[in-house]
Amino acid sequence: MATLTMSTPRSARQNPTAPFLPGYVPHELRTNHAKTQMLAYGPGGSIDKPLTSAGKLLLPKLDLSVLQNLNDPFHRYDLTNRSVTHDERRDMKDSSRNTYRPALQPAWLKHDRQVLRFFGYFQEPVHENPKETFRIRTCCILFYLEDGTMMVSEPKLENSGLNQGTFVKRHRIPKPRSLGGGVYGYEDLRVGRSVSIYSRVFKLVGADEYTRQFYQAVVGERMMENEDPPMDSFRAADLPDPEDLVTARRAALQEAKAYNEIAVGGCCRNEKLQQYLENDRKVLRFHAFWDDHTKYGSRKYYTLHYYLADDTIEMLENLPRNSGCAPYPIFWRRSPLRKNPHISPTPGMLEPPPQIYKPEDLICGQTIDVLGREIVLYDCDEFTRDFYVQYMDFEQAGVKIDHPPLTHVKLQFPPYNGFGSEEDSLASCKGLMPKQPRRDEQKLLVDADKVLRFEALLADDVEENENRKFVVAIYLGDDSVGVWELKQRNSGHSEGKFASKSRKKNPATRTWFKAVDFYVGAEVSINASPFLLVGADDKALSYMEEHPDQFEVSNVSAVVGKLQSLKGWLQKQSGQISGAELQRAAQDSGLSLCAHEVLTLSRAFGRNVYVVAEAAVDASQLLGALN
Template sequence: MAMSMAKSTSLPGLWKMGTEKPRGLTGNEKKVTLAFKVGGDLGSAVDRKKGPASTKEHRELAGLLKTAGWRMMYTEQPEEPPPAEEEMIPRNMRHPREAPAWLKHDKQVLRFYGFFQETVTERPDENARYRHVSIMFHMEDGTMSMHEPKVENSGLAQGPFLKRQKVMRQDGMAYLGPDDLKVGQEITIYGRTIHINGCDRFTRWFFEQNGIWLPPEEPVVEDQWQKSYKLKKMIERGEMPLSRASVDAKHLAKYMSGAPHVDMKFTQFALNERKVLRFKAYWDDHTPYGARIYFIIHYFLADNTVEINEAHCRNSGRDSYPMFMKRGPLSKKNQVLAVPGLLAAEGQIYYPHDFRVGQSINVWGRKLVIYDCDDATQKFYKQYMDIDQREGCLDVSEKPVTHLKLTPPPHNGVGREEDSLINCSMIQPKPPKVDLEKLMLYTGEVMRFECQMVNGEPEDEMRRLVIAYYLADDEVAVFEEPIRNSGHMGGRFSEKRRIKNPATGEYFKLSDLFVGQTVVIAAQPLRITRADEHCLQYLEAHPEEFPYASPLACARRILPLAAEPEMQDEKGLEPDRLKDLAAAAGVYLVDHEVVTLLRHFGVAGGDNQPPRVLGPLALQCAQS
């Protein structure tokens, strides 16, 4: 085949270039990397081989040979089985089917309570003691620990009794386990025999879950030292009174030692030490430049002395000397003894029964009125004297001071009223705040109403004006329409500003303007006759603010006319006739409500006839 192709070429001898090594070379040259393409149709060669003709699928498979790794790319991979549930759990979170003890019983501890007896030598009052311990069995590794609770003044070193470790049985065959710890049994640990008399709730529940029954709790045994120690503590706290023999022995010992007999004052001091009655009082000083002064009275029950302190409020203007009377006996009546050092008669000082809420006491010529006391004082009088001090409490709260506020002067008409008011309230006036949200939302929105002047002057009957209401800042402007030969020049009638409504005394709101309403602007009565389409659509879009623009509210207003035959007319009802029928039924419709009914329930009239209100449709909407 190569020879036949070589003969057919136009340049003989050049077809071997790049496919055969030149003569005379040694054979160490690089291998041939050039390729060539056989021209012409190979169909004849295929026919000579008598093989099957190549198909499109075969050519596509042969073209895949140009791609490296074509076997891996175009070989169908076997479908992987879905992952098992165990493979979806991370390895560090998998639990074995049979969990070991350190995992199954992690942080689970069995607690038993027990005691053992210890001999006490060289003590006349006791010969043995019971030492109570808590036995902790850690199930995760089978170790045990013991702890002895500390008892005050026991004379023994208490606390950790056995460190956590595995404990061998007494026979040395195995370590102690949960089976060896039972309530009511005894175990021997390092030569000490411990009797187990109880366990905690978790331990009892754990044994019940495993089908092991534990005996009930045994009472805690006490030795002679514990009994005497508890009795001593009860006597120290005063929970047990002394016996008559002890009291007599105590007095006899004092007489034998030469100590004087305990008097009443010492007994009073011992029983009422640190007990104080607290009262609140005031004194009205009627001297020039005097005022009401408040006091705190302390009555000490230990020695019947009184202490009075002043209770000044903040910024009262008085000196910060709280002591009004130093602690001492308070006499009911002041007197001067003729001889210095002469004993005064008893019973002239104040006692607890002399202090009553609502009454007064004399303190060195000053009348102090007691108006309240604290809870402890109230409880003392109720318990020992059967006196309710709360009944005489006085209300000493002062009336709130009302400061007169100067009203701002009336507006003189120059500038805005808000600016003039700020000039009266501050030295450096600031501009009034602007509602930015409303300004950004309604900038450029203008509601226009057409009106006519109704002041009764014949020359003003033809004048037509337009009221413009700006939603962004609630300002109102009035413009006059130019009418030929009216005698009045068109243009601005009232500049844009916030205008007060003389009928309400407040600034004009959009709800004050509607068809049929008469408003006074610039001292001229203006009757609104109609509104533009944009204004009507805005009012109808906000029926909750403008009920006269709500079709449903207007239809419900004419429900009392449902029995009128004219309301059932399919041709409709004239607006003026509708107003007359409503007025006869006690319903007075404004012109804007009639306009709303015409816009939503109106039908066109005949030739040169005004539109009519379709009564059945309006009533049907009102009843739905």
């Protein structure tokens, strides 16, 4: 009867004939126990046996050219290469025999007694223990450079209850197959890496100074700094309790002790009785203020009282007349002021121990926190100064404070809504019954038919707009502005209205355009288009010269007064001076002379023209006006 054997995929991969039963463990048995030969024989005698990775013997190849040369009987007389004499051969032999350290040192000689030391740990699971689930065990990993062996040892601790000492004996430790196999070398060890040794993972967290110097010199790599191994529950139980926990525990025990004494008939101790008897009716007084940086806030002043009898603080607010605040002067009722305010969300919950303000915390020039406000102490009374001299040997000095300037927050009108004129919209904001805005009727009647016309060019640096010409008109009756484009042949633009007649705002000043904003040489922006005024008609220039108090650029006496520094230059000139030369001379002298001022001088002391390009001034007449 055939026997039935049970097999699993694991047993089938290794040995399909072995059953999956205890004691039937398949092993890869070695069948060839022959000792390999380390010598081989070739021309000249025995030599080291060179082997390849496949284990095959590689015999040295003969150089046939040397044998052919030996066939010639006259090879002894060949002097092309110098032969080594017997004395030189003997000296070379004695030199190599007397050398105790070879040129190519083997590892056991080069790295004799050189050991790399790493510090690490591994995590060991703890079963069936309600207090801990794992334990961290520290160890020391030694790597011997002379033969590439490693040893893992765990430092012994007294009464540890564990088998400590040598964890892995010294030998060459193989690497797992997942890492490519082979054995571990010093290239595989670094601080911060994990090393798997016989299915146990060790985390390297540190190394000694010699190990770091070795890697710096040989590998050229600087390893990371040492780390502390993680903390487990077993080691954490031996650490001392935090100071705040110990303090809270002592306070609870002290409270329980006092309660038990009262429960058995004892009296309640008054711990601050001596402080009360010595400091009754002794109060420190400080002057303080708080800057309220909210929208409608201001500086508020307080008087702070510190009662030495029971270390309580009281703050009174000094309200000025007509302050608009409720008449409740007590800002902080007399009670201890905590540095660490705490509000218990539920009654009966534990609170942190209170840290209250003491006299040494109240210094003039410093701040304290009261209900989230930074209160600045700036002065104190004479009794308080004497107390600090006796108590702390410290002189309280008052701090001079600057009162903030009073500012009135003015409400801003809403923006223009687009209906009617801006004056109409503004009138609806000033009252419930809008009133019609007042107009200057006298100005409308006097200047109704007066218009100032200027010739303008577009100053937007666009090549297509260089030949376009415009007329900018300012109506003095209502300060309205209009722009028209002149007809230009083959310009590609239609003539006619460019900007309709209306009041317009100056983007530079955000105010309505006035007649004084327009003069030759000025640059104005109308309908988001920059215009350079290059000329004006005779009527506009005459009107501006008739009103020199309004138009400063047309005031002849004012313009002549600016040219006092050009008197020496004018004495050297003769005849007519062009406007460009006069502007250039003024600029060299540090004067600012606009184009309209040049036109004003030209009309007063030279040609009566309308554009700057044709302006000319008589030097003798201008020099006479300067004198």
